[in-house]
Amino acid sequence: MRKFILIICILTLFGCKTKNVNGKLIGKSIDTSKLSTEQESQKNKAYELGKRLLMTCNTSKFKPFNKSEATDKVIANSTEKKVKEIGAKYSLKYGHFKDLEFIEMIPNKTDNTNIFRFKALFDYDKANKELRVTMNAANKISGITTKDWKDEYQ
Template sequence: MKRYSVLLLLILIISCKSTHRIVKLEPSAVENSLKTKVTELGKRVLNSCNTSKFKPFTTEEATPEVISNITPDKISKTCKKFLFKYGKFESIQLMEILQNKSTKSKIFRYKAIYERKRIIKELRITVNEEDKISEIKSTDWTDIFDINK
């Protein structure tokens, strides 16, 4: 009986660890209009560092949390830091699209290309089921996706 209990517990632990909720999507599985929309919104945020003008997101583009979190003051502080460290923003390149199966959100991972090429930055944009931006994050690029990073 103890063997069966241990075996059952082991199977339960293994099954919990192996149920990854993040899966990679083929680019063709995502509508071109959504890819274009997310790319343009990402460019808009990063390009605001070059122009010093940020057009706030609308309720059709982003969730209320994102809209309230991305203030002109926060954008200005981030831009000063990025301009100093990386130079002017040049472009973004879509590298992969992931889906969180439990929330149905899609995660778009971009390489952000700046004037100074010493560090490759990642722009990560998450869109919810309504195709609204629910998170924007910038971090150093790694080839392996880490949800906690």
């Protein structure tokens, strides 16, 4: 019986450790109820900025990010022309963008950022898209990507 309990304890310890994804130390995902106030404010900012980006699918108008919202790299990569092209493509393929649904926050221990995963909701049922917003310690977007939706973080 003691060996069984010891084995269960060891397996639990291994199950709770951080994992290495694409060369980055990724912590265990955190759901909405366990976010700190700082993480909650980052989540709200990530939601607002991500929604503003995807609303381009409906309106074809994009207000570029400023230096207080995003890093220079993100500002350079999210030009109005690129965002409008992607928005038009998504609008044709998936219909109108409705909203974002927060799924989880994943702390990235390698570069001290938080990755917020949102499920993008569109008119068509076949639209299974994910929006990932990476927020750095300065509370700025350091990365924003859309991917096909998968339940597991990869």
